[in-house]
Amino acid sequence: MSSPIYAFISSKMQELAPERKAMRELLPTLGQGVVDLRAWIFEDDAPASNQSIRDVYLKALSSASLYIGIFWNEFGQYTVDEFEQATRRGIDRHIYVKDVDADRRDPKLVAFLTSISGVTSGVTPKWFKTVDELQTAVRRSVEAWIKERIVPRPGAREAIYAEDADDIPDLPWRLVGRSGMVARVRGLLENGERVLINGFGGVGKTALAASAAASWLDDGQGAVLWLRVGSEDADTIMETLARALDDPQAVAAASGEAKARALRDLLKGSDVRLLVLDDAWNGAALNTLLTALPRKLPLLVTSRQRFNLPRILDLDELSPDEALDALGYFAGDKDYR
Structure with a gap:
């Protein structure tokens, strides 16, 4: 044990x-x-x-x-x-x-x-x-x-450094019924906000985050660093993020506040303009990681848990109109309104 x-x-x-x-x-x-x-x-x-x-x-x-x-x-x-x-x-x-x-x-x-x-x-x-x-x-x-x-929920072993929308994981071919939410997420991120997409499992949090990140890249806003963090601890998350950057050893060799500073310096010196942490479960790890991020770096987190981030967007079921749009799309572009 x-x-x-x-x-x-x-x-x-x-x-x-x-x-x-x-x-x-x-x-x-x-x-x-x-x-x-x-x-x-x-x-x-x-x-x-x-x-x-x-x-x-x-x-x-x-x-x-x-x-x-x-x-x-x-x-x-x-x-x-x-x-x-x-x-x-x-x-x-x-x-x-x-x-x-x-x-x-x-x-x-x-x-x-x-x-x-x-x-x-x-x-x-x-x-x-x-x-x-x-x-x-x-x-x-x-x-x-x-x-x-x-019960452990392993995160991804490697972070994804994306400069093209096609590099974003779990990107749906088309996100039906969430265009307004994508625009809202983009607006917050462009203002440098730290945003949590919160909702039940299967409601589409990752698809929404992927669509927002892809839109960010399509518009030339800068590179996206993406990591599915799961329930990993803060040290593991920081070291995994660092491996996608130029000098991972500086983070791996440090501990405590020095590790956070090393990652922050790496991020500042990189071309990363948006960080996405998908499927977050460990609130204490997330809280520690926030200290390692440059103040002006936008952050997008998805989680079933309502973590204490400045901006929280609740992703609920589709509205009736959105549901009809989705039904029409999957039925072959039929109009059910």
Whole structure:
């Protein structure tokens, strides 16, 4: 089994002490023989330190693969800060809310829970009344998370340095019903934005990204560097990108911040004008990689996960008109409108 991975448990310590203890006992039983999953709980795992409380929990949070937030009625500033920092770091977040005496809930906590639970742009909380209900909900959610996120999804072994649209992988012959979205993506990229195309599997994220990248090349905007990143870690992604450039050894030989600087220098000295990271699964790796990119280099990411990028485009099912256009095209250019 690989090295342990940690779930950071965030809640008011006294208010939810039984629930925190239950997480300590439950999480190590959920690894399914695939991972060694453990809980990180401040009162049990934080060392005596010369650092501030916030510095200690931020260090632990940075090493975590999953944030589990448990809320009831009291508002805790540290707990909110932990959630916000997990979001910035690209860490997956699971939220559980105790639905007991909810009329006593602090209005600030109500506002916070409302703000993070948007139908299209937030997280999806689970509600519980007892410790047993919490354990059942966590078991189901974490087992699904392990299956989807932790089981390795290998990225491509080599990045593609494309100077011609025909070099772009997975480029559809014709992208039916998404012309407006392609134009929107292009507009953002031309403004130097970092863009996430988010959506369910099979909805067409990669096809959209490929069409936007091909359009970019057809219009002479400069070379595209494309990599399917999967769930690879940040070091692997940076080294794979570097192998498509002039001096990969400079990146391979470095570590930490020096590795990020080496890749950034390579990209600055190259003709790459657009970076595409396809099928991204590892939020922490993506967050680290962002530090290695030149500030003005446009970035396009596709993922089923809603990572914290400045521009997020939700790719949904085709509209009725778009669906009719697609049906007409595949039926031999018939008009079904």
